[in-house]
Amino acid sequence: MKAIVYREYGGPEVLRLEDVPEPQIGPDEVLVRVRACGVNHLDLWCRTGFVKVPLPHIGGSEVAGEVAQVGEAVQGMEIGQRVSIAPWLFDNTCEYCLAGQETTCVRADVLGQMSNGGYAEFVKAPARSILPLPEGLELDAAAAVTLSTLTAWHMLISAAQIVPGEDVLVLAAGSGVSSAAVQIAKMVGCRVFATASSDEKLEKARALGADFGINYTKVDFAEEIKRLTNKRGVDVVVEHVGQDTFDKSVASLTRNGRLVTCGATTGAEGRFNIRQLFVKQLKLLGCYGGSRGELRQVLNAVAQGLIVPVIDTTYPLEAAAEAHRRMEERVHFGKMLLHP
Numbered sequence: 001m002k003a004i005v006y007r008e009y010g011g012p013e014v015l016r017l018e019d020v021p022e023p024q025i026g027p028d029e030v031l032v033r034v035r036a037c038g039v040n041h042l043d044l045w046c047r048t049g050f051v052k053v054p055l056p057h058i059g060g061s062e063v064a065g066e067v068a069q070v071g072e073a074v075q076g077m078e079i080g081q082r083v084s085i086a087p088w089l090f091d092n093t094c095e096y097c098l099a100g101q102e103t104t105c106v107r108a109d110v111l112g113q114m115s116n117g118g119y120a121e122f123v124k125a126p127a128r129s130i131l132p133l134p135e136g137l138e139l140d141a142a143a144a145v146t147l148s149t150l151t152a153w154h155m156l157i158s159a160a161q162i163v164p165g166e167d168v169l170v171l172a173a174g175s176g177v178s179s180a181a182v183q184i185a186k187m188v189g190c191r192v193f194a195t196a197s198s199d200e201k202l203e204k205a206r207a208l209g210a211d212f213g214i215n216y217t218k219v220d221f222a223e224e225i226k227r228l229t230n231k232r233g234v235d236v237v238v239e240h241v242g243q244d245t246f247d248k249s250v251a252s253l254t255r256n257g258r259l260v261t262c263g264a265t266t267g268a269e270g271r272f273n274i275r276q277l278f279v280k281q282l283k284l285l286g287c288y289g290g291s292r293g294e295l296r297q298v299l300n301a302v303a304q305g306l307i308v309p310v311i312d313t314t315y316p317l318e319a320a321a322e323a324h325r326r327m328e329e330r331v332h333f334g335k336m337l338l339h340p
Contacts (some may be wrong), residue, residue, distance in 0.1 A: 001019070001020060001021070001022045001120055001121040001122050002017060002018075002019060002120065002121050002317060002340065003017070003018060003020045003058050003116075003119060003121065003317075004016070004017055004018075004058065004059070004060075004119035004120070004317060004318075004320040004338075005017075005056050005057065005058055006047055006055070006056065006057055006059075007019060007055055007056040008055065009043060009047065009048055009049030009055075010047070011047070011048075012047075012320075012321035012322075012325050012328070013321060014047065015047065015119075015320045015321045015324065017317065017318045017320075020058075020120070021163075021234040022121075022139035023122060023123065024124075025069060025070075025071050025124045026071055026333060027071040027072045027073040027133060028071050028073050028126060028127050028128075029071045029074070029076075029124050029125065029126055029127060030067055030069070030070050030071065030072065030077060030083075030124065030125060030126075030127050030130050030192045031067075031068045031069035031070075031122055031123075031124050032058075032063060032065045032066065032067060032068060032083060032085060032122065032123055032124070032125065032130070033065045033066045033068040033121065033122055034063055034064075034065045034066075034118045034120060034121060034122060034123055034340045035064055035066065035118070035143075035339070035340070036063075036065070036066040036137040036140045036142070036143035036144075036314075036337050036338070036339060037060040037062055037063050037064075037065050037118035037119055037123070037143055037337065037338045037340070038060075038061070038062030038063075038143050038144055038146065038148070038176070038323065038335050038336070038337055038338075039060075039062075039148060039320075039323045039327060039335070039337070039338065040061055040062060040147055040148065040176070041263070041265060042059075042061060042110065042113065042147075043059040043060065043061070043068075043111070043112065043119075043323065043324070044324060044327060046059050046112070046113060046311040047059065049316050049322065051113065051202065053113060053114060053329070054114065054250035055099050057116065058112070058116040058117055058118075058119050058120050059112045059117050059119050060111070060112040060117030060118035060119035060120070060122075060123070060148040060338070061087040061110050061112040061113070061117055061118070061146075061147050062087065062118065062143050062144070062146040062148070062335075063071050063084065063087075063111065063117070063118035063123055063125075063143060063146065064082075064083070064084045064085075064139040064140070064142035064143040064146065064218065065082075065083065065118075065123075065139065065255045066080050066081065066082055066083065066134070067079055067080060067081040067083055067130070068122060070127070071127065071129075074127040075157045077127065077130065077268050081132060082132070082133045082137075082142075082173040082328065083130050083131060083132055083133060083145070084130075084131050084133055084138065084142045084146050084295065085111055085118075085123070085125045085129055085130060085131070085146070085147075086129045086130075086131055086291075086292040087110050087111040087112070087129075087146060087147050087150075087289065088102055088103045088108060088110060088288075088289040088290070088291070088294050089103075089108065089109040089110065089111060089115065089125070089126065089129060089215075090105035090107075091105055091106075091107045091108075092105075092128065094106045094195070095270075096223045100291075101291075102291045103288050103289045103290065103291060103294065104288070109188065110289070111123070111125060111129075116251050118338075119320055119338060119340075120317075120340060121317075122132040122340045125200075126200035128292075129292065131292060131295060131296060131299065131311040132227060133299060133303075134299055134300055134302075134303035135301060135303070137302060137303045140309070140311060140314070140337055141302055141309045141311075142299060142336075143337055144176075144310070144311050144335040144337060145180065145298050145299070145302055145307070145309050146248065146295065147176075147213075147289070148175070148176030148177045148180055148292060148335060149176070149177075149180035149184075149298050149307065149309070150289060150290040150295050150298050150304075151177050151183060151262050151287065151289055151290055152177045152178070152180035152184055152238070153290055153294055153297065153298050153301075154287050154289065154290035154291075154294050155177075155179070155181065155238060155260040155262055155285075155287045155318075156168070156184050156185060156188070156236070156238070156260070156295075156296075157184065157188075157326075158183060158287075158290070158294060159258075159260050159285045160236045160258045160285060161281065162185060162188050162190055162235075163187030163188065163189075163190075163193075164190065165189060165190070165234070166187060166190045166191070166234075166235040166236060167190065167191045167192075167193065167229060167232075167234040167254075168181075168185040168190045168191070168192050168193070168234060168235065168236045168237075168238065169192075169193045169194075169221075169225060169234040169236070169237045169249070169252055170182050170185065170192060170193070170194045170195070170205075170238045171195050171221075171237070171238060171239055171245060172195060172196065172197075172240065172241055172264050172265075172301065173194035173195060173196045173201060173202070173204075173208075173210065173213075173250065173333075174196055174201045174330070174332060174333040174334070175202070175240070175263060176310075176334060176335045177193070177238070177240055177263075178238060178240070179205070179208060179310040179333065179334045179335075180307065180310070181238045182194055182205055182208045182209055182210050182309065183208050183209055183307050183308065185209075185236075185303075186208075186209035186210075187268065187306055187307065188202050190235075190236075191207060191210050191211050192210045192212070193208035193210070193211065193212045193213075193214060193218045193225060193228065193234060194206075194212070194213050195213075195214045195215075195221050196213065196215065196216070197213075197215070197305065197330065198215065198217075199215055201333055202214075202215060204310075206334050208308075208310065209328035210243045211311065212228055212297055220248070221245075221248060221252070222248035222249075222251045222252045225252040226252075229254075232254050232255060233251075233252055233253050233255075234252055234253060234254060234257065235248045235253075235254060235256075235257055235258065236258050236259075236260065237250075237252055237253060237257070237258075237259045237260070237262060239259055239260065239261035239262075239263075240261060240262045240263030240264070240265060240266055241263075241264075241265055241266055242261075242264030242266045242267050242268060243264060243266045243267030243268065243270050244266040244267070244274055245266070245267050246270030246271065247270070247271055247272045247273070248260075249272075249275065250272040250273065250276055250277070250282065250284075251272070251276065253276075253280065253282055254280070255280045255281060255282075256280070256281055256282070256283075257280065257282050257283070258283045258284075258285055259280070259282065259283070259284050259285065260286075260287055261284075261285070261286060261287065261336045262286075262288065262289075280308075286338070309334075309335065310333065310334030310335060311334055311335050311336075311337060312326075312332040312333050312334040312335060312336050313326065313332065313336045313337075314336070314337045314338075314339055315336065315337070315338050315339070316338070316339055317338050317340040319338075320338055323336045323338065
């Protein structure tokens with residue numbers, strides 16, 4: 001099969017199209033013919049060695065396609081069935097898995113991290129991680145929401161538990177997580193403030209439902225939040241930028257506010273005013289992906305038109321390096337997809 005393989009850590013140039021053997025599945029596994037695979041910031045971290053992965057390696061966590069082969073112990077799946085792969089892989093035996101907390105499994109993996117992923121014509125996964133697609137849901141749409149939108153759903157619905165009427169600040173609205181978070185918050189009935197690095201991106205965020213746009217290259221977003229909320233602050237902040245913004249994100253919260261984070265793109269050494277944490281009785285919530293049940297909810301919400309996948313660009317598989325460069329330049333808005 002054709003796959004994008006890297007045999008050393010480095011820049012986008014290490015991504016090479018190669019002929020490699022198709023994955024061999026076990027009795028409890030499924031082989032999926034990849035029709036679309038999303039490009040995620042995790043892919044960049046793995047490629048550069050920031051996240052250590054086994055080499056040579058095939059990345060890609062966000063897969064939609066068709067069942068190509070099923071293991072002998074797998075039941076209820078048909079060849080050609082349209083599916084998505086829930087990207088958080090878990091052993092189903094540890095204390096957290098047994099409590100239904102799949103993403104906190106002590107031996108957890110993400111598809112395309114320690115295991116080979118979807119930058120290929122075929123990928124294998126445990127049968128328990130394969131989800132049939134709702135009727136009418138396009139494969140590109142499914143791939144576009146399988147990781148980023150799933151994470152945003154887990155952050156806002158499950159962790160922060162937003163309710164109608166709350167104020168939500170979404171950082172870096174051009175990212176896959178944040179473009180989904182804007183829509184999810186509006187779906188629930190919240191007032192949404194979005195930050196971005198350009199007025200063009202802010203216009204796109206407003207088109208998704210953001211009520212206010214803040215260009216963080218022109219103003220201090222924490223000060224702007226104080227102005228826009230009459231010094232009250234917001235109930236929830238969606239964070240994944242990390243070191244460059246964490247203190248301002250905490251400062252943007254009102255009393256009993258919740259900061260929910262899923263990443264640290266600009267660095268992991270965040271600092272903030274600890275006194276604000278206890279005086280304002282804030283909650284800091286970490287999120288790592290989402291469960292199969294949450295992915296089912298996301299796929300159904302997309303199929304019903306409640307969430308519209310934001311697709312920036314699609315590329316043929318051999319142009320993976322170009323997609324990585326575009327993500328590194330931070331000019332994209334929404335998801336980029338590869339088509340094997």
